[in-house]
Amino acid sequence: MEFLGYITLAIFLGLMLLTLFGYIRTPVQTVLVLSTILCLIVGGLFRFTAYGWNSVALMPNEFLGGIILHPITALLTGLFLAGGLKASGGFEALKAILGYLRRSPIGLVGTLVILINLPVISSLPCGRILAAALLPLLFTFGFEGGLGILTKSQLIVLIGAFTRNSMGSCGPSPIGGVGQIAEGFLGSFFPTASDGILRAPQAFALMLGTAVVALFLKFISQKLYPNDVALREAPAGIATQGGGSEIRIKAPIQGFIALAIFVMSLLIAIFQPLGKMPVQSVLVAGALLMIVVCRIRLNDLLEGIILLPVTAMAAGFLAAGALAATGGFVALASILNSLVSIKALGVAGMLAIFVQFQTILPLSCARILTAALVPTLYLFGPAQFNFLSWSQLAIVMAAYIINATTSCGPSPLGGGGMMGEGTMRAETGFIKGAYTFASMAVMAPMAAIFMKFLNLSVFQPSDPGFARNIYMIAAFALVIAGVNITFILLGSRIFNPNVSRNFFVQLLGFLFSGGIGGGILAFALFELDTTKICQGVLGGIIAAALIGLMAPKTLSKRLTATLSGPTP
Amino acid sequence: MTLSDLLHDPVNFFWNALKTRGVRLVAYAIVVASIFPSSRFILLVAVILALGSIWRKEYRFNQNPNIVYLLVFIAFLLIGYIVTFVNVKSVDELRFGMTPWGDGIYQVTDGKYIGEGQGYRGPIKVEVQVKDHKIIGIETLAYPDLISVLDNQIKMFKQGLLARGRLFVPGQPEMLRGSRQTLTGYVNAIQDALSKGIPDFPHYDWFSRTFLSLFIGQAPNRVTLNALAILFAVFMVFEYAFQSMLTPGTGRSINCYNCASCVGVCPVKEVEGVQMPMGLVLLTRLGNYERVMELSKYCVGCGRCAAKCPIGNSGPLVISAAFQAVMEKKRSTSTENKRDTA
Numbered sequence: 001m002e003f004l005g006y007i008t009l010a011i012f013l014g015l016m017l018l019t020l021f022g023y024i025r026t027p028v029q030t031v032l033v034l035s036t037i038l039c040l041i042v043g044g045l046f047r048f049t050a051y052g053w054n055s056v057a058l059m060p061n062e063f064l065g066g067i068i069l070h071p072i073t074a075l076l077t078g079l080f081l082a083g084g085l086k087a088s089g090g091f092e093a094l095k096a097i098l099g100y101l102r103r104s105p106i107g108l109v110g111t112l113v114i115l116i117n118l119p120v121i122s123s124l125p126c127g128r129i130l131a132a133a134l135l136p137l138l139f140t141f142g143f144e145g146g147l148g149i150l151t152k153s154q155l156i157v158l159i160g161a162f163t164r165n166s167m168g169s170c171g172p173s174p175i176g177g178v179g180q181i182a183e184g185f186l187g188s189f190f191p192t193a194s195d196g197i198l199r200a201p202q203a204f205a206l207m208l209g210t211a212v213v214a215l216f217l218k219f220i221s222q223k224l225y226p227n228d229v230a231l232r233e234a235p236a237g238i239a240t241q242g243g244g245s246e247i248r249i250k251a252p253i254q255g256f257i258a259l260a261i262f263v264m265s266l267l268i269a270i271f272q273p274l275g276k277m278p279v280q281s282v283l284v285a286g287a288l289l290m291i292v293v294c295r296i297r298l299n300d301l302l303e304g305i306i307l308l309p310v311t312a313m314a315a316g317f318l319a320a321g322a323l324a325a326t327g328g329f330v331a332l333a334s335i336l337n338s339l340v341s342i343k344a345l346g347v348a349g350m351l352a353i354f355v356q357f358q359t360i361l362p363l364s365c366a367r368i369l370t371a372a373l374v375p376t377l378y379l380f381g382p383a384q385f386n387f388l389s390w391s392q393l394a395i396v397m398a399a400y401i402i403n404a405t406t407s408c409g410p411s412p413l414g415g416g417g418m419m420g421e422g423t424m425r426a427e428t429g430f431i432k433g434a435y436t437f438a439s440m441a442v443m444a445p446m447a448a449i450f451m452k453f454l455n456l457s458v459f460q461p462s463d464p465g466f467a468r469n470i471y472m473i474a475a476f477a478l479v480i481a482g483v484n485i486t487f488i489l490l491g492s493r494i495f496n497p498n499v500s501r502n503f504f505v506q507l508l509g510f511l512f513s514g515g516i517g518g519g520i521l522a523f524a525l526f527e528l529d530t531t532k533i534c535q536g537v538l539g540g541i542i543a544a545a546l547i548g549l550m551a552p553k554t555l556s557k558r559l560t561a562t563l564s565g566p567t568p
Numbered sequence: 569m570t571l572s573d574l575l576h577d578p579v580n581f582f583w584n585a586l587k588t589r590g591v592r593l594v595a596y597a598i599v600v601a602s603i604f605p606s607s608r609f610i611l612l613v614a615v616i617l618a619l620g621s622i623w624r625k626e627y628r629f630n631q632n633p634n635i636v637y638l639l640v641f642i643a644f645l646l647i648g649y650i651v652t653f654v655n656v657k658s659v660d661e662l663r664f665g666m667t668p669w670g671d672g673i674y675q676v677t678d679g680k681y682i683g684e685g686q687g688y689r690g691p692i693k694v695e696v697q698v699k700d701h702k703i704i705g706i707e708t709l710a711y712p713d714l715i716s717v718l719d720n721q722i723k724m725f726k727q728g729l730l731a732r733g734r735l736f737v738p739g740q741p742e743m744l745r746g747s748r749q750t751l752t753g754y755v756n757a758i759q760d761a762l763s764k765g766i767p768d769f770p771h772y773d774w775f776s777r778t779f780l781s782l783f784i785g786q787a788p789n790r791v792t793l794n795a796l797a798i799l800f801a802v803f804m805v806f807e808y809a810f811q812s813m814l815t816p817g818t819g820r821s822i823n824c825y826n827c828a829s830c831v832g833v834c835p836v837k838e839v840e841g842v843q844m845p846m847g848l849v850l851l852t853r854l855g856n857y858e859r860v861m862e863l864s865k866y867c868v869g870c871g872r873c874a875a876k877c878p879i880g881n882s883g884p885l886v887i888s889a890a891f892q893a894v895m896e897k898k899r900s901t902s903t904e905n906k907r908d909t910a
Contacts, residue, residue, distance in 0.1 A: 027823045027879050069798070076801035128826055135828070136838060230832075277794065284797035298593075302854055305808050306826045364825060414825030414878040422832030428876075 004046045005331030008039040008323055012372070019413060020361060028364050028413050029308075032315035036063070036322040043326035063321035070278075071125070071367070072313050074176025076305070077283035078125040082133075083304015084287045085262045088294035089255030091133040096251040108149065116161045116214075119169035120206050122266070123199075125176035126309045127166035127408070127416050135423040138162055143234035152231045153222060156424050160221075160431050161214040163420030164409055164438065168209070170309075170366065171202040171405030174270050175279045178366045178405045182397045185378045189390040201398040201450035202405070208446055208477060209406070209438040212484055216434035219492035224433065224502055228555040230425035254294040261286050261293065308414065312365035320372040329376050336376070337385065345539055347387045348525065348532040351380075351396055352518035352539030358404040359439045360546045362411035366404045373404075391456050392525050398451035399444040399521055406443060410435040427555035433506060436547045441484050441513035445520035449476040452524045480520065484513055499554055507548040514544020584900070587814050589807070589855065590622070596803045601785070606686075606792040608785030616642065645783065652776040662770040668762035673734040674701045676765035683761025686786055687713045687753035688746030694754070696761040702733030706758065713750040721751050735762060749789075811855040817889030818852040823879045826850075830873035830881070839866045845873050845883030852886050857897075860890035 015035045018024045024031055040059060047055040085091060102111040114121075115138070119130050139145040142155040150158060171179045179198045186193040222229075265286030269279040287301055323329055339350040354377065358369050377400060379385055381393035388396060409417035410432040417431050424430070453469040453476075487509045495502045518540015519533050526532040574581045585591045597615055601608045619638055626632035668676055680697045690712035697705035706726050711718055725738045735758060738751055763769050772780070812818040828846055831837055836844045842851075842863055851860045864887040874882030 025878075025880070027825075073798045073801045076805055077797065080801065080804065132826060132828070136843065277790070278797070280801060281794045281797040284800055299854055299856070302804060302808050303850065305805060307805070307809065307822060307853075308825045310805060412878070414827045414829075416827070418825070418827035418829045418878070422828040422830070425832050428829065 002327060002331060002334065004043060005327030005329070005334075007042055007046075008326040009328040009331045009335075011035055011038050011042070012319060012323055012328060016361065016363065016369075020363070022412075028368065029311045029315040032312075032319045032368060036315075036318045039319075039322040039326050039328065043322070046326075059325050062325035063318065065321060065324075067314070067317040067321060071176045071178075071180055072310060072317075073280050074180075074278075074283070075125040075310055075313065076176075077280045077287070078173075078175050079129060079304045079306060079310075080287040080301045081262060081265060081283045081290070081304070082124065082129040083301045084290035084294070084296055085258050086133055086304060087296040087300030088258035088290055089252040090258035090262055091137075091255075092251035093255035093259045094134075095137055096255075112158060116158065116165055116210060117207060119162070119166040120172065120203050120210075123169055123173040123175075123177065123203070125170055125173045126306060127163075127169045128306050128309065128419065129304070130169075131163060131166040131416060131419050132306070134162070135159065135419055139423050142231060144232055148234055152229070152233045153218065155231060156222060156229060156426075157214050157217050159420050159424045160217040160434060161210050163417055163423075163431070164213040164406070164435055165206060165210045167409035167416035167435075168202075168206045168402065168406035168443075171206065171402055172196075172199040174199065175266065175283065178370050179401050181367070181370055182374050182377075182401045185374055186390075186394055186397060188383075190394065193394075197394065197455060198398050198401055198447075198451075201447040201455060202402045204450050205402045205443040205447040206406070208481055209402075209443040212442045212481065212488070213431075213434045213438045215485055215488050216437055217431065219488050220495075220506065221430060221434050223492055223495045224499075224506065225427070225430055225555050228427040228430055254296075258290050258294045261289055309365045309367065312363075313367040313371065316365070316368035316371040319368070320375070323372060324375065329372075329379070332373075332376050333379050333385065336380075340387065344535065345542075346532065346535040348522035349518070349535040349539030349542075351387075351525070352521055352536045353543045355396060355399040355403055355444050355521065356440055356514075356540075356543035356547065357400075358407040359410075359436050360543065360550070362407040362409075362413075362415060362436075364408055364411050364413040364415045366407050369407075370401070370404045373400075388525070394456060395448050395451045395524050396521075398455075399448040399524075402443045402447040403439045406435065406439045409439075429552040429555050433551040436551060437484075437510060437513065440510070440544060440547055441517050442480055445517045445524070446477060446480055448521050448524040449473060449480075476520065480516075483516055487513055503553040506551065507545075510544045510548030510551075511541050514540040514547070516540070518543070589811070592807060592810070593618075596807070600796070600799055600803075604792065604795065605781075605785035606788045607796055608783060610788055610792070610796065612783055648775070648779045648783070652772075652779045655773050655776040656780075659770045659772050659776075663763075666766055666769055668759060668766060669735050669737075671734070672766075673698070673703065673762070675767075676701065676762050677767065679765055681761040681764040682709065683757045683759065683764065685753040685756030685758075685760060686749075687711070688749040688791070689713050692750070692753045692757045694757045694761060696758055698762070698765055703729055703735070703762075704733070706730070713746060713753075717747045717750045721747060722754055725751065725754070729758070735759060808853060812853050815852070815855070815857070815889065815893045817892055818886065820879070820881055821849045821852045821886060824849045824853070824881055825878060827878065829876045829878070830883070833872040833876045834883070835868055835870060835872070836866050839863060845886065848883055848886045848890075849881055852890055857890040857893040860887060861894055864890070 012035050015024065015031050019026075019028055019031045040063065044056050044059060047059065098111055098115060101114065102108055106114075115134070118134070119127055122130065124130060138155070138159050140147050141150045141158065142148070142152065170177045173179065174196055179202055180194070183193045183196065183198055186197055190197055265282055268274060269282040290296060291298065291301070336350055336354065339345050339353070340347050342349075345353075357373060358366060361369065363369060374397075377396060378393070380387045380396070382388075382390060408415040409420075411417065412428055412432075417435060418428065421428060421430055450473055453472045491505050491509050494505055515537045518536040518538070520536075521540070522529075522533045522536025525536075573584075594615060597611045601611045616638070620635070623632065623635040623638055627635040666672070666675060676698050678699050680695055682693065682695050685692050685694075691710060692708070692713070693710035695707040695709055696703060706729065708718070708722075721738075728738070729735065735755070738755060740748070771777075809822050812821045824846065826846065828843065831843045831846050834844050838844060840863065842848075844863070844866060848860050848863060848867075851857075851863075867883045867887060869884050871882060871884060874880060874885070
């Protein structure tokens with residue numbers, strides 16, 4: 001059976017890698033279903049030979065048992081609600097509110113900061129929902145969009161940071177977000193895990209990561225790929241800083257009503273003031289209320305559906321179920337187990353690599369691999385291998401999930417980040433370095449620290465431990481952000497026109513930051529155990545090398561080649 | 569689609585029905601209603617409201633008489649409800665004097681009877697054996713609820729029932745989720761079984777039974793509402809994907825990642841509030857081909873989107889498929905008109 005597991009794991013990972021590197025050009029869901037079928041065929045033949053027909057007959061139950069319906073249907077109903085909001089002019093209402101905020105004392109910068117963090121504030125089950133609605137609005141802030149209040153460089157930063165925040169907000173989402181999959185597993189020990197044990201660490205890490213992405217895009221990406229964004233600068237003579245004529249955004253009254261219904265539905269779904277009920281019921285009721293009150297059509301709800309995350313999740317669950325039924329996870333766990341036996345790596349080093357797995361292998365929706373890998377991570381805990389206690393498992397889960405949820409950002413397979421690249425008219429891959437750097441160096445260690453010192457600590461506000469833990473989190477946040485910002489600023493200063501040299505400098509930065517990130521993760525898990533911290537540093541460096549090497553040195557000229565033929 | 573179409577060309581009639589969203593939605597409602605009796609009344613009301621809203625508009629614009637048929641149907645429902653109500657009330661009064669509870673067991677003749685009751689998650693079925701006007705055996709044939717309730721509360725109740733030999737009101741179950749409904753359903757199933765052993769036990773007439781079964785089903789509860797919400801989501805997404813598969817050439821639009829990378833390279837980018845060309849792809853998913861044709865005049869046909877799309881979708885491809893679909897629809901409409909005229 002273990003041999004079968006290695007075969008099916010190889011099929012799964014092989015197909016995923018071939019898709020990621022563009023050798024298979026079909027939608028990733030198709031590849032996942034293909035992988036499921038192949039795994040089942042191989043598994044069926046193997047079982048028939050080894051154990052007989054009865055063992056084969058058990059397989060459908062085993063692989064279908066991997067499907068978790070709740071996040072799929074919660075995501076769907078979230079999409080309906082967003083569809084209703086869009087059709088009734090709710091997003092226009094949101095734009096109008098932002099317009100008022102802009103004229104308030106917080107001004108343009110304050111409004112933009114709120115705008116960038118809006119996805120994590122609203123925490124919808126898929127980042128694409130808000131991104132699809134608001135990216136066109138962000139585009140209007142530039143010269144080409146009409147408002148002309150931001151320069152090209154500022155617009156790149158704004159769009160990139162907003163997209164980063166969006167493509168990660170499905171982690172802390174309590175209405176069908178990816179984080180719920182991990183919370184479900186942690187629920188077998190922590191009774192209130194499903195109420196949102198991972199939510200705060202993910203949201204905090206995401207906010208900090210968003211800021212670092214903004215800096216990376218400003219100081220590194222724009223220097224590394226100076227000619228790969230087709231946005232135009234304002235022509236000379238046209239002032240950009242607030243000089244553009246201000247366009248007042250008008251929204252229909254139905255839009256404001258729909259926005260109110262939307263917010264109320266989210267609050268009821270999250271806080272359950274009317275007693276326990278599935279989020280799906282609340283969200284569908286909200287969507288139907290929008291149909292009646294705002295006079296929208298059923299078609300408008302349908303328009304809100306974004307099929308990719310829904311089908312990716314379903315296909316991911318199928319693939320995960322097929323792997324489970326054929327021993328793929330056991331094989332993966334054995335491989336990782338053998339990494340643990342390498343003295344230089346140990347458990348800390350292995351985990352430092354594991355939490356970065358989805359940043360290394362970014363697919364178009366985080367749910368695909370999360371559905372497959374969270375059960376493996378769970379096995380590292382007291383459930384099987386006993387590498388980690390329940391608290392340590394929760395810390396690793398926090399670090400893993402934030403990186404997993406942000407992995408659709410840099411994915412070239414139609415990941416959410418491509419929406420940002422499309423809006424900023426950039427070549428595919430422009431944002432990859434910034435996104436993977438922030439996920440690896442900032443978000444994973446920060447989520448782990450936050451989980452260790454706040455979520456897993458039992459304290460009262462009057463307890464001196466409370467203040468100490470808050471100071472610890474603040475100190476680590478400053479250190480993590482400070483070190484990485486220093487690297488970004490230093491790197492930007494030593495960049496020169498030599499592309500290869502710049503890429504090498506960037507890779508060096510990745511390695512340093514990855515090492516620090518791995519060390520901090522090891523500290524969060526094993527505290528001041530020097531050996532473990534060193535192992536974590538090494539694991540972090542290995543993961544960073546894989547991530548850094550996959551960031552493009554130069555960007556694809558596929559489009560140019562298509563239009564004007566290959567250039568010599 | 570008319571009745572004569574069904575008689576002359578049933579295959580084409582059903583194919584056209586399948587391609588009509590409204591018909592599909594009603595079909596989903598019928599499927600759900602047949603599987604979940606507790607959803608029937610809600611779905612009936614929803615379908616009537618939806619059809620009423622659509623046909624009222626049609627009546628205003630082109631005097632389409634469908635709304636009149638709907639009103640006749642509603643009148644039939646009201647009359648049927650009154651007839652059923654009267655019958656149910658009179659039968660229930662008769663039944664009150666023939667209940668199998670307590671000493672009423674003396675009316676039950678010897679034999680084995682099967683009865684059904686509604687539990688928390690579905691129907692519970694039991695077989696009750698009566699001998700010498702005493703319950704001597706109970707077998708659970710179908711039980712979908714919590715096993716812990718079966719092992720504890722129901723087990724205790726059954727022991728009490730066999731000891732006394734007659735049906736009695738059980739004690740209040742412990743606060744397990746749904747245990748009260750489960751126990752009540754179980755008791756109702758036993759009562760139903762015992763009632764079958766009473767000679768001349770009054771029954772509702774055939775009209776009331778059919779009416780209750782078809783249009784009312786069972787009393788909806790919270791579980792029904794939650795199940796309906798989930799089914800609504802599942803059917804909607806199925807419907808969304810199904811539409812593009814029914815129209816040749818638009819199936820590829822299902823694969824759209826909504827990544828908007830095509831929007832980035834499109835020289836048009838946005839017109840009439842639609843992101844080009846991604847909006848065209850999404851409109852074909854909805855089956856809104858006329859809107860695609862309206863917007864197609866803005867597409868310059870440069871094909872940049874095809875080069876950028878990770879799965880090879882493109883605006884011109886979608887427009888040509890939508891054009892085919894619109895032409896097909898026009899052709900079939902004109903054929904129908906010609907036939908009607910002839």
